[in-house]
Amino acid sequence: AQSVAQPEDQVNVAEGNPLTVKCTYSVSGNPYLFWYVQYPNRGLQFLLKYITGDNLVKGSYGFEAEFNKSQTSFHLKKPSALVSDSALYFCAVGAAGNKLTFGGGTRVLVKP
Amino acid sequence: NAGVMQNPRHLVRRRGQEARLRCSPMKGHSHVYWYRQLPEEGLKFMVYLQKENIIDESGMPKERFSAEFPKEGPSILRIQQVVRGDSAAYFCASSPAAWGDEQYFGPGTRLTVT
Numbered sequence: 001a002q003s004v005a006q007p008e009d010q011v012n013v014a015e016g017n018p019l020t021v022k023c024t025y026s027v028s029g030n031p032y033l034f035w036y037v038q039y040p041n042r043g044l045q046f047l048l049k050y051i052t053g054d055n056l057v058k059g060s061y062g063f064e065a066e067f068n069k070s071q072t073s074f075h076l077k078k079p080s081a082l083v084s085d086s087a088l089y090f091c092a093v094g095a096a097g098n099k100l101t102f103g104g105g106t107r108v109l110v111k112p
Numbered sequence: 113n114a115g116v117m118q119n120p121r122h123l124v125r126r127r128g129q130e131a132r133l134r135c136s137p138m139k140g141h142s143h144v145y146w147y148r149q150l151p152e153e154g155l156k157f158m159v160y161l162q163k164e165n166i167i168d169e170s171g172m173p174k175e176r177f178s179a180e181f182p183k184e185g186p187s188i189l190r191i192q193q194v195v196r197g198d199s200a201a202y203f204c205a206s207s208p209a210a211w212g213d214e215q216y217f218g219p220g221t222r223l224t225v226t
Binding site: 034036042043044045046049090099100101102103104105 | 116145147152153154155156157160168170171203205214215216217218219220
């Protein structure tokens with residue numbers, strides 16, 4: 001069985017400071033990993049994915065994530081957070097058959 | 113290119129009624145997924161379909177729930193004899209191919225059972 005853990009329910013950061021949202025996963029075989037963002041009353045928007053290749057993945061809106069196989073982690077990062085980055089962030093892991101397993105989500109609050 | 117479309121956006125049903133949720137995937141996408149999100153929780157996989165076939169329904173309750181993706185027309189998630197516990201946001205996603213492709217999500221249907 002595959003699983004995803006997002007250990008922080010909420011992350012608070014001041015605007016302009018670095019933002020990190022943590023994600024660890026468990027899956028049989030090679031994982032493919034995703035980050036999505038959800039704004040209130042909206043569907044999920046794709047940010048970035050890791051399949052193979054470079055461990056540092058760059059995505060939309062200045063976000064990036066680092067795949068660490070030994071630590072089974074895929075943390076989301078942004079060097080300088082914006083107030084508009086305040087939202088709910090979900091990490092997801094995929095496996096054969098395309099079923100995505102989502103973490104419980106981390107609410108990000110960026111304060112001016 | 114329109115995104116994934118879902119309707120209705122909001123649906124209110126009384127206990128015991130049927131709920132039908134529709135999803136039109138993005139143009140060119142032949143893979144459809146349904147997820148359920150309870151308040152303040154992550155998304156839970158329900159079912160994965162390709163045209164006219166259910167590929168994986170391991171996340172869907174065995175009773176009262178069914179899904180289809182006909183050759184023509186949208187994918188339908190059907191919930192019979194709804195109960196209050198069915199109240200949730202139901203999201204549909206689509207992707208152009210299998211393995212590794214990101215899934216694009218619709219805006220969701222918020223089902224309220226009174």
